[in-house]
Amino acid sequence: xxKIIFAINTTxxxxxxxxxxxxxxxxxxxxxxxxxxxDVVLMGRKTYQLMESFWPVxxxxxxxxxxxxxxxxxxNSVKKIVFSDxxxxxxxxxxxxxxxxxxxxxxxxxxxxxxxxxxxxLSIALQLLKLDLIxxxxxxxxxxxxxxxxxxxxxxxxxxxxxxxxxxxxSSGVVFHHYQNI
Amino acid sequence: xxxxxxxxxxxxxxSKVWDTMLEDKTYREWTEAFTEGSxxxxxxxKGSKILFLGPxxxxxxxxxxxxxIKDNKLHEFISIEHLGEVYDGVEDTTxxxxxxxxxxxxxxxxxxxxxxxxxxxxxxxxxxxxxxFEGMWPKALQKLKSLCEE
Numbered sequence: 001x002x003k004i005i006f007a008i009n010t011t012x013x014x015x016x017x018x019x020x021x022x023x024x025x026x027x028x029x030x031x032x033x034x035x036x037x038x039d040v041v042l043m044g045r046k047t048y049q050l051m052e053s054f055w056p057v058x059x060x061x062x063x064x065x066x067x068x069x070x071x072x073x074x075x076n077s078v079k080k081i082v083f084s085d086x087x088x089x090x091x092x093x094x095x096x097x098x099x100x101x102x103x104x105x106x107x108x109x110x111x112x113x114x115x116x117x118x119x120x121x122l123s124i125a126l127q128l129l130k131l132d133l134i135x136x137x138x139x140x141x142x143x144x145x146x147x148x149x150x151x152x153x154x155x156x157x158x159x160x161x162x163x164x165x166x167x168x169x170x171s172s173g174v175v176f177h178h179y180q181n182i
Numbered sequence: 183x184x185x186x187x188x189x190x191x192x193x194x195x196x197s198k199v200w201d202t203m204l205e206d207k208t209y210r211e212w213t214e215a216f217t218e219g220s221x222x223x224x225x226x227x228k229g230s231k232i233l234f235l236g237p238x239x240x241x242x243x244x245x246x247x248x249x250x251i252k253d254n255k256l257h258e259f260i261s262i263e264h265l266g267e268v269y270d271g272v273e274d275t276t277x278x279x280x281x282x283x284x285x286x287x288x289x290x291x292x293x294x295x296x297x298x299x300x301x302x303x304x305x306x307x308x309x310x311x312x313x314x315f316e317g318m319w320p321k322a323l324q325k326l327k328s329l330c331e332e
Contacts, residue, residue, distance in 0.1 A: 062245030
């Protein structure tokens, strides 16, 4: 059965501010590979708006390397379901607004054949974690301490133990820890 | 290459619009519509080289345009010639990536309309960027107007 996965960049102390990490080619290549295992990404409004402002036009920015553009192609083309009470429409290619709540959409997706399902924003991951629905996690721990920004799983009040499957170290010092739900 | 043209009537004298558009502090504010963190390095005098910079949102490193002030008639007209791109300190005025639009002009024309200022922006643009700038320029000019009329 297709799995629900969640991958996120974090500093050592859990800051997930998007401006803080080391966004080099190796990191983008890793995420492109991961996104290749997925055919639908679920996200909240904030992540949608942040991503929609850059990825469709990534190729227009100086400094967007081939690795960044490969990731952009994948991210632009994958199906995206956006959960928002305020957005009236979404324009990013292959995106649509959720027409039902998260649990209903998850149970429908889980009953369909397909690749994995990505929890593509922290707000979605937090809700799914509380429901114990995430099957696998990738935490990309950047060798940085940063107080700024939101922190991983703020507002989480349960204890969840995970099983380490493997890990991978990038040359930048970023370490991907790959866990599965127990 | 095609052309884009925008105009806006601002309830402020030309000198105020000119200064607000070109001075570092307010330039950073009205150009936020293009990329958050936009600024320029250089000066606006005729013949000067000027860099229009901002962070690549994904890498955080600075990139932007390498340009030259082709003309500057105080309180009347500014013409910017875009020569290529710069990223992380390296300038590129020759690659395939930039050759389609190198030499593009971006002109600002200021006219007095009964004490108000009519600002006209016209620019050469390659098709790929057209839609993006059609969306961004009106927002940037609206911001400039509100800064001038504050």
